[in-house]
Amino acid sequence: MELVLRAPRAITAEGEVACTVGVRDGRIAAVAPYDSGLTGAELVELGTDEVLLPGLVDSHVHVNDPGRSEWEGFETATLAAAAGGVTTIVDMPLNSLPPTVDVAALEVKRAAARGRVHVDVAFWGGAVPGNAAELRPLHDAGVSGFKSFLLHSGVDEFPPLDADGLATAMHALREFDGLLIVHAEDAGTIDGAPAPHGPRYADFLASRPPEAEHAAIAGVLDLARRTGARVHILHLASARALPLIAGARRDGVAVTAETCPHYLSFTAEEIRDGATQFKCCPPIREAANREALWRGLADGVLDCVVSDHSPCTPELKRFDSGDFGQAWGGIAGLQVGLPAVWTGARQRGFALTDVVRWMAHAPAAQAGLPGKGQLAEGYDADFCVFAPDDAFVVDAAKLKHRNAVSAYHERPLAGVVRGTWLRGERVTGAAPHGRLLTRGER
Known part of the structure; x- marks a missing residue:
């Protein structure tokens, strides 16, 4: 050996x-x-206070490179991933320029990443109006699946699908068993809610009501029933939608769902007015909702926990005004996802086996990466050495991602990552040795 x-x-x-x-x-x-x-x-x-985990898989990361690399980049994102025990990330198709909506754009992104990644990187494609003919070529080029929005994505170059566009995408993907992953908030419901404005978090929360998630998810599930397409619900924030997903699954709909560490960690009641580092969409909801999300994991309705790492430059968070309506929505949590989830999980009686299932096994399966996420013969030798009973206080300035903005700043967390190995080689940051992956690769 x-x-x-x-x-x-x-x-x-x-x-x-x-x-x-x-x-x-x-x-x-x-x-x-x-x-x-x-x-x-x-x-x-390994010491008696350490546990060997398979390298984690984070299937929801916005690297933003190329085009918005001042927000994040492949080098800094993958260094942050490795520091958090994550050995594979799957990059989202938007916030980079060009967005990954055709094979040419995918090649631009791969060229930007090549030789700069400290962990392995796979890619999502995008489903946007007018690109139905590009979905099969992107699938054949190895993307894990296709991201879509049902309302404005935050960037004009990645427009949302309307009901007809969503149906067109599902019919196209059904032909080759492609996966559609959906930011499920309903545009009409949000248009009818009060507009976000000012520093009060309660006002921002009212602008993204849970009914927007429920309406969008119901529509996605209905179309999935009718088309037979596989669908995945991204970053579920409202636990009241869990029965919709469970019911659809009982009916034979091929649906999976994820939530994020920030929805399992924070509550609306504790977010101070003007604290725009906590702004994300869908928003962080109340404490009772958080506990219901944990129950959704326990019941198996939620399959995985992924970061939705969506950083930006500090000025875009509008700390000068604290205005939730103007601030960029996104939380940078790639490096601290494992300790954040473990902190909450151990308090609720879960074991590390549960955390590994949510953060390694399930995301690898969902993204079509059969060589990842298991500590078993034949899998990639990706490891995380984790000290579950150690603890630390998050210092945003010491995190590896590009900009020192974090909702977790000054938060005490249980569990310290003491080492990360990628295919049997320790990740030190001295030289990148990550690979660019295609779906199905072993």
């Missing part, structure tokens, strides 16, 4: 066990008993 890791605690495909993991040619070649005597050129002995 080239590398052997001996772990008194590890989260494997069989659950939490003591084991020895052997690596050859960047893959896991053996998961043997702890006292097996397996040897290799390099030996890593």
